């Protein structure tokens with residue numbers, strides 16, 4: 001019997017991921033009868049300043065020290081979710097896609113494949129908003145051709161309207177970002193116009209799968225709420241970031257209406273704490289599954305125990 005090291009282990013094991021990754025990139029769970037899969041699109045390295053755009057340098061430094069986040073650049077986790085309910089397969093957000101400025105993100109394609117999900121399986125896509133780290137995955141070469149011709153892409157009407165003439169006056173972004181965000185959103189709208197199904201405030205996509213507009217981060221920013229058999233989970237999109245529990249009042253540089261975004265964040269966190277439901281958010285550490293606790297005005301993130 002030989003014990004040689006196999007240099008191509010996956011080739012001989014059908015069903016194994018084609019990429020030999022040292023970290024897990026997907027996590028599955030059930031919310032009642034609804035199947036949920038959190039998939040990591042990778043991480044985005046961004047200036048730390050963006051997590052605390054309205055803090056002065058000393059205050060920002062203190063917050064980052066307290067949370068053990070690096071002072072200059074910080075990796076933002078980037079998660080998407082696949083939901084299966086009532087015979088529909090729904091992708092919530094699409095990651096960053098291929099972007100030379102974001103080399104550690106844009107991994108959704110091979111990670112979906114590794115999870116056994118073909119692009120042609122998707123019946124619906126929900127975009128929580130049209131920033132490029134949420135829609136870029138649909139703009140990767142060859143993706144559109146592999147999607148079903150009857151794919152429905154759900155977005156708030158206010159989001160579609162906003163990107164026709166976006167307002168960046170209250171955002172704090174590195175140079176080049178507003179232009180890149182605007183052109184990416186407009187390209188997305190051009191490419192996928194015929195697939196778009198807009199809603200005003202709320203829309204039920206499948207049994208127990210409801211998308212609800214919150215506004216704040218962008219005018220059409222939305223969250224996806226799952227409810228089945230007494231279980232609940234909310235995918236909060238960009239309503240909450242790594243610093244959002246300890247400092248919900250800190251503005252994020254990507255927020256187009258930061259005051260409203262902070263109100264949305266506090267309202268949502270308070271509700272999550274009250275209902276005790278699970279929270280998943282785009283930019284919390286993978287698999288980003290946990291609960292929200294609150295004492296007075298102070299929120300706390302309570303990560304869920306992994307169920308192996």
Ligand SMILES: [Zn+2]
Nearest residue numbers: 131133238282
């Ligand atoms: Zn984002």
